[in-house]
Amino acid sequence: AQSVAQPEDQVNVAEGNPLTVKCTYSVSGNPYLFWYVQYPNRGLQFLLKYITGDNLVKGSYGFEAEFNKSQTSFHLKKPSALVSDSALYFCAVRGGPNVDSNYQLIWGAGTKLIIKP
Amino acid sequence: DSGVTQTPKHLITATGQRVTLRCSPRSGDLSVYWYQQSLDQGLQFLIQYYNGEERAKGNILERFSAQQFPDLHSELNLSSLELGDSALYFCASSGGQGRGFYEQYFGPGTRLTVT
Numbered sequence: 001a002q003s004v005a006q007p008e009d010q011v012n013v014a015e016g017n018p019l020t021v022k023c024t025y026s027v028s029g030n031p032y033l034f035w036y037v038q039y040p041n042r043g044l045q046f047l048l049k050y051i052t053g054d055n056l057v058k059g060s061y062g063f064e065a066e067f068n069k070s071q072t073s074f075h076l077k078k079p080s081a082l083v084s085d086s087a088l089y090f091c092a093v094r095g096g097p098n099v100d101s102n103y104q105l106i107w108g109a110g111t112k113l114i115i116k117p
Numbered sequence: 118d119s120g121v122t123q124t125p126k127h128l129i130t131a132t133g134q135r136v137t138l139r140c141s142p143r144s145g146d147l148s149v150y151w152y153q154q155s156l157d158q159g160l161q162f163l164i165q166y167y168n169g170e171e172r173a174k175g176n177i178l179e180r181f182s183a184q185q186f187p188d189l190h191s192e193l194n195l196s197s198l199e200l201g202d203s204a205l206y207f208c209a210s211s212g213g214q215g216r217g218f219y220e221q222y223f224g225p226g227t228r229l230t231v232t
Contacts, residue, residue: 034220043119043207043223044160051219090160094219104150104173105221109159 002027004093006108013081013115021076021111023091032094033074034105035065039087047089050074061085081115088112120144121224123208129230135196138227142189142210148172149191150221151183154205166191167212195229203231 003026013019025031032051036044048059055067065076076089089112092105120143130136142149151163153176162175166185177183180198185191195202205228209221 032219036223041228043121043225044209045119046220046222049220104162104165104175107160107162 004108119222123224140208146210148212
Protein backbone atom coordinates (compact mmCIF):
# COMPACT_ATOMS: atom_id res chain seq x y z
CA ALA A 1 0.00 0.00 0.00
CA GLN A 2 1.13 3.50 -0.75
CA SER A 3 1.79 5.75 2.22
CA VAL A 4 3.49 8.91 3.36
CA ALA A 5 4.89 9.59 6.81
CA GLN A 6 5.76 12.91 8.35
CA PRO A 7 7.27 11.76 11.62
CA GLU A 8 7.19 15.14 13.38
CA ASP A 9 3.92 16.82 14.33
CA GLN A 10 5.79 20.05 15.02
CA VAL A 11 9.22 21.47 14.27
CA ASN A 12 10.59 24.50 16.11
CA VAL A 13 13.43 26.52 14.61
CA ALA A 14 15.01 29.83 15.48
CA GLU A 15 14.88 32.50 12.81
CA GLY A 16 17.99 32.45 10.66
CA ASN A 17 18.75 28.80 11.35
CA PRO A 18 18.41 26.07 8.75
CA LEU A 19 15.21 24.05 8.83
CA THR A 20 14.31 20.52 7.81
CA VAL A 21 10.84 19.00 7.64
CA LYS A 22 10.96 15.25 7.19
CA CYS A 23 8.99 13.03 4.84
CA THR A 24 9.30 9.35 4.02
CA TYR A 25 7.19 7.41 1.59
CA SER A 26 6.23 3.96 0.41
CA VAL A 27 5.00 3.56 -3.15
CA SER A 28 5.05 1.09 -6.00
CA GLY A 29 7.06 2.19 -8.98
CA ASN A 30 8.86 5.49 -9.31
CA PRO A 31 7.41 8.11 -6.99
CA TYR A 32 6.20 11.55 -7.82
CA LEU A 33 6.74 13.65 -4.67
CA PHE A 34 5.30 16.99 -3.64
CA TRP A 35 5.46 19.54 -0.85
CA TYR A 36 2.67 21.97 -0.04
CA VAL A 37 2.34 24.74 2.52
CA GLN A 38 -0.82 25.89 4.26
CA TYR A 39 -1.02 29.21 6.04
CA PRO A 40 -3.80 29.68 8.64
CA ASN A 41 -7.29 29.78 7.12
CA ARG A 42 -5.88 29.42 3.61
CA GLY A 43 -5.80 26.75 0.97
CA LEU A 44 -2.74 24.65 0.27
CA GLN A 45 -0.05 26.17 -1.91
CA PHE A 46 2.21 24.06 -4.09
CA LEU A 47 5.89 24.47 -3.14
CA LEU A 48 7.86 21.99 -5.23
CA LYS A 49 7.85 18.57 -6.81
CA TYR A 50 10.17 15.74 -7.78
CA ILE A 51 9.25 13.81 -10.89
CA THR A 52 12.60 12.74 -12.31
CA GLY A 53 16.12 14.05 -12.77
CA ASP A 54 18.24 15.92 -10.26
CA ASN A 55 17.65 14.69 -6.72
CA LEU A 56 17.78 18.24 -5.34
CA VAL A 57 14.68 20.17 -6.26
CA LYS A 58 14.28 23.90 -5.75
CA GLY A 59 10.91 25.49 -5.18
CA SER A 60 9.11 28.59 -4.05
CA TYR A 61 10.12 30.91 -1.20
CA GLY A 62 13.69 29.56 -1.06
CA PHE A 63 12.66 26.01 -0.16
CA GLU A 64 14.32 22.93 -1.58
CA ALA A 65 13.92 19.21 -1.12
CA GLU A 66 16.19 16.25 -1.61
CA PHE A 67 14.96 12.98 -3.05
CA ASN A 68 16.75 9.99 -1.57
CA LYS A 69 15.68 6.78 -3.22
CA SER A 70 17.59 4.42 -0.93
CA GLN A 71 16.08 5.98 2.17
CA THR A 72 12.71 6.61 0.50
CA SER A 73 12.78 10.15 1.80
CA PHE A 74 11.97 13.59 0.47
CA HIS A 75 12.89 16.06 3.20
CA LEU A 76 12.06 19.74 2.83
CA LYS A 77 14.85 22.18 3.65
CA LYS A 78 15.64 25.86 3.78
CA PRO A 79 19.07 27.30 4.63
CA SER A 80 17.81 30.23 6.70
CA ALA A 81 14.33 30.22 8.26
CA LEU A 82 12.04 33.24 8.36
CA VAL A 83 9.27 33.91 10.86
CA SER A 84 6.94 34.09 7.86
CA ASP A 85 7.75 30.44 7.08
CA SER A 86 5.65 29.42 10.08
CA ALA A 87 2.85 27.30 8.65
CA LEU A 88 1.61 23.76 8.17
CA TYR A 89 3.57 21.69 5.66
CA PHE A 90 2.27 18.65 3.83
CA CYS A 91 4.20 16.04 1.89
CA ALA A 92 2.39 14.00 -0.77
CA VAL A 93 3.26 11.18 -3.13
CA ARG A 94 1.82 9.70 -6.28
CA GLY A 95 2.84 6.48 -7.92
CA GLY A 96 4.60 6.92 -11.24
CA PRO A 97 3.04 6.52 -14.67
CA ASN A 98 3.28 2.75 -14.57
CA VAL A 99 0.91 2.63 -11.62
CA ASP A 100 -2.80 3.03 -12.04
CA SER A 101 -3.26 5.57 -9.28
CA ASN A 102 -5.96 7.63 -10.92
CA TYR A 103 -3.72 10.61 -10.33
CA GLN A 104 -4.54 10.66 -6.64
CA LEU A 105 -2.05 11.99 -4.17
CA ILE A 106 -1.38 10.23 -0.89
CA TRP A 107 -0.93 12.85 1.82
CA GLY A 108 1.13 12.98 4.97
CA ALA A 109 -0.50 14.15 8.19
CA GLY A 110 1.26 17.50 8.07
CA THR A 111 4.02 19.11 10.13
CA LYS A 112 3.53 22.40 11.93
CA LEU A 113 6.61 24.55 11.48
CA ILE A 114 7.16 27.29 14.05
CA ILE A 115 9.92 29.80 13.49
CA LYS A 116 10.77 31.81 16.58
CA PRO A 117 12.28 35.31 16.32
CA ASP B 118 -3.95 32.97 -6.60
CA SER B 119 -4.16 29.35 -7.73
CA GLY B 120 -6.91 29.98 -10.27
CA VAL B 121 -9.27 27.60 -8.45
CA THR B 122 -12.36 29.28 -7.04
CA GLN B 123 -14.74 28.00 -4.39
CA THR B 124 -18.02 29.36 -3.15
CA PRO B 125 -19.21 30.13 -0.60
CA LYS B 126 -16.27 31.00 1.65
CA HIS B 127 -18.25 30.39 4.79
CA LEU B 128 -21.40 28.43 5.46
CA ILE B 129 -23.29 28.07 8.71
CA THR B 130 -26.18 25.66 8.86
CA ALA B 131 -28.08 23.43 11.24
CA THR B 132 -27.92 19.69 11.79
CA GLY B 133 -30.03 17.72 9.38
CA GLN B 134 -29.77 20.28 6.61
CA ARG B 135 -28.31 19.94 3.12
CA VAL B 136 -25.72 22.22 1.52
CA THR B 137 -23.97 22.50 -1.82
CA LEU B 138 -20.39 23.61 -2.24
CA ARG B 139 -19.19 24.81 -5.61
CA CYS B 140 -15.78 24.68 -7.27
CA SER B 141 -14.44 26.06 -10.53
CA PRO B 142 -11.12 24.51 -11.57
CA ARG B 143 -8.20 26.31 -13.18
CA SER B 144 -8.88 27.11 -16.79
CA GLY B 145 -8.32 23.97 -18.84
CA ASP B 146 -7.87 21.56 -15.93
CA LEU B 147 -9.90 18.40 -16.37
CA SER B 148 -9.60 16.80 -12.94
CA VAL B 149 -11.29 18.04 -9.80
CA TYR B 150 -10.63 16.65 -6.34
CA TRP B 151 -12.54 17.26 -3.12
CA TYR B 152 -10.94 17.14 0.32
CA GLN B 153 -12.13 17.55 3.88
CA GLN B 154 -9.90 19.06 6.55
CA SER B 155 -11.20 18.91 10.10
CA LEU B 156 -9.76 20.94 12.94
CA ASP B 157 -6.24 19.81 13.77
CA GLN B 158 -6.45 17.02 11.24
CA GLY B 159 -4.89 16.38 7.93
CA LEU B 160 -6.44 16.19 4.53
CA GLN B 161 -9.00 13.53 3.84
CA PHE B 162 -9.50 12.78 0.17
CA LEU B 163 -13.18 12.51 -0.66
CA ILE B 164 -13.62 12.07 -4.40
CA GLN B 165 -12.10 12.81 -7.81
CA TYR B 166 -13.75 13.62 -11.12
CA TYR B 167 -12.09 13.69 -14.49
CA ASN B 168 -13.82 15.34 -17.43
CA GLY B 169 -17.25 14.72 -15.98
CA GLU B 170 -16.74 11.18 -14.78
CA GLU B 171 -16.04 9.89 -11.30
CA ARG B 172 -12.47 8.62 -11.24
CA ALA B 173 -11.74 7.73 -7.63
CA LYS B 174 -13.42 7.63 -4.27
CA GLY B 175 -11.81 8.12 -0.91
CA ASN B 176 -13.34 8.39 2.53
CA ILE B 177 -16.58 9.91 1.36
CA LEU B 178 -19.69 9.30 3.40
CA GLU B 179 -22.87 8.05 1.75
CA ARG B 180 -24.55 11.29 2.82
CA PHE B 181 -22.11 13.15 0.57
CA SER B 182 -22.16 13.20 -3.21
CA ALA B 183 -20.50 15.16 -5.97
CA GLN B 184 -20.67 15.77 -9.67
CA GLN B 185 -18.71 17.51 -12.38
CA PHE B 186 -20.61 19.38 -15.05
CA PRO B 187 -19.86 19.77 -18.78
CA ASP B 188 -18.23 23.15 -18.15
CA LEU B 189 -15.95 21.27 -15.68
CA HIS B 190 -17.12 23.02 -12.54
CA SER B 191 -17.96 20.69 -9.70
CA GLU B 192 -20.38 20.61 -6.80
CA LEU B 193 -20.15 18.73 -3.52
CA ASN B 194 -23.47 18.00 -1.88
CA LEU B 195 -23.58 17.31 1.84
CA SER B 196 -26.87 16.12 3.31
CA SER B 197 -28.27 15.16 6.71
CA LEU B 198 -25.52 17.24 8.20
CA GLU B 199 -24.08 16.36 11.57
CA LEU B 200 -21.96 18.39 13.97
CA GLY B 201 -18.94 16.31 12.97
CA ASP B 202 -19.22 17.49 9.38
CA SER B 203 -17.99 20.91 10.44
CA ALA B 204 -14.71 21.32 8.56
CA LEU B 205 -12.87 23.06 5.79
CA TYR B 206 -13.71 21.63 2.39
CA PHE B 207 -11.16 22.12 -0.34
CA CYS B 208 -11.37 21.65 -4.03
CA ALA B 209 -8.24 21.11 -6.14
CA SER B 210 -7.68 20.72 -9.86
CA SER B 211 -5.02 19.36 -12.17
CA GLY B 212 -4.40 17.92 -15.60
CA GLY B 213 -5.30 20.35 -18.30
CA GLN B 214 -4.77 19.91 -22.01
CA GLY B 215 -1.05 19.49 -22.59
CA ARG B 216 -0.37 19.54 -18.86
CA GLY B 217 0.89 16.67 -16.83
CA PHE B 218 -1.27 15.18 -14.15
CA TYR B 219 1.15 16.20 -11.49
CA GLU B 220 0.59 18.80 -8.84
CA GLN B 221 -2.85 19.79 -7.72
CA TYR B 222 -3.84 23.40 -7.30
CA PHE B 223 -6.09 24.19 -4.38
CA GLY B 224 -8.91 26.62 -3.95
CA PRO B 225 -9.26 28.78 -0.82
CA GLY B 226 -11.77 26.39 0.73
CA THR B 227 -15.26 26.57 2.17
CA ARG B 228 -15.55 26.63 5.92
CA LEU B 229 -18.66 24.73 6.95
CA THR B 230 -20.03 25.12 10.45
CA VAL B 231 -22.88 22.86 11.51
CA THR B 232 -24.73 24.01 14.65
